[in-house]
Amino acid sequence: MSPFTEPDFTRLRDALGPLRDRERLAERLLEASRKHSYDPDTELDWDAPFEPGKWYWPPELVSLYGTPLWSRMSEEQRIDLSRHEAASLASLGVWFEVILMQLLVRHVYDKPLTSHHVGYALTEIADECRHSMMFARLIRKSGTGEYPVPRVYHNLARVLKTVSTTPGSFAATLLGEEILDWMQRLTFPDERIQPLVRGVTRIHVVEEARHVRYAREELRRQMVTAPRWEREFTRLS
Ligand SMILES: [Fe+2]
Ligand SMILES: [Fe+2]
Numbered sequence: 001m002s003p004f005t006e007p008d009f010t011r012l013r014d015a016l017g018p019l020r021d022r023e024r025l026a027e028r029l030l031e032a033s034r035k036h037s038y039d040p041d042t043e044l045d046w047d048a049p050f051e052p053g054k055w056y057w058p059p060e061l062v063s064l065y066g067t068p069l070w071s072r073m074s075e076e077q078r079i080d081l082s083r084h085e086a087a088s089l090a091s092l093g094v095w096f097e098v099i100l101m102q103l104l105v106r107h108v109y110d111k112p113l114t115s116h117h118v119g120y121a122l123t124e125i126a127d128e129c130r131h132s133m134m135f136a137r138l139i140r141k142s143g144t145g146e147y148p149v150p151r152v153y154h155n156l157a158r159v160l161k162t163v164s165t166t167p168g169s170f171a172a173t174l175l176g177e178e179i180l181d182w183m184q185r186l187t188f189p190d191e192r193i194q195p196l197v198r199g200v201t202r203i204h205v206v207e208e209a210r211h212v213r214y215a216r217e218e219l220r221r222q223m224v225t226a227p228r229w230e231r232e233f234t235r236l237s
Pocket of ligand 1: 097127128131132204208
């Protein structure tokens with residue numbers, strides 16, 4: 001006679017189902033990463049000078065667009081503002097990605113190292129590493145200097161990335177990545193924009209789509225099993 005009861009099997013099936021889903025998704029994402037990943041250093045022409053008269057960010061997304069001040073600015077001043085705002089967003093991107101890399105490292109620390117789930121997390125860390133170097137190189141080339149976040153946010157994030165619970169981390173990832181992603185999807189196809197900025201945003205959009213998928217599915221799985229306090233806390237954050 002089997003030492004297991006029917007409820008034992010049900011519990012086992014319920015526990016293994018999400019794990020199988022998780023592995024299947026990670027395997028597909030790994031396969032896509034092998035086919036469509038980019039090395040920005042060789043993929044983009046970093047030596048080409050910026051083209052005069054081209055924008056660094058779509059004007060409609062620049063903070064002053066449509067204001068009375070905007071209407072008094074010359075075209076050159078507007079483009080210059082777009083250059084600074086692109087550098088500011090790229091700085092935000094590096095800050096955000098450095099936080100994310102640490103969250104991902106913490107996420108995999110206790111997980112089976114040969115699983116596809118861990119393999120994809122390591123792939124994503126490698127992607128973010130290249131992205132951050134790419135953003136920094138773009139900022140250096142645009143000559144604006146960097147735009148760090150205010151000190152208080154910088155320090156708040158230091159605490160968050162150290163103590164944040166896992167569903168909270170994935171919720172924050174989605175929030176950050178989806179907002180930036182929306183702007184970049186408007187930027188890379190736009191012919192008014194500097195080719196280098198278009199190239200940077202194109203690479204980022206392609207690789208981020210996988211990150212968003214990974215985070216969304218993981219958040220969904222974790223919310224199902226998270227204790228009530230954690231679900232409430234994640235909603236709040
Ligand atoms: Fe990224
Ligand atoms: Fe990402």
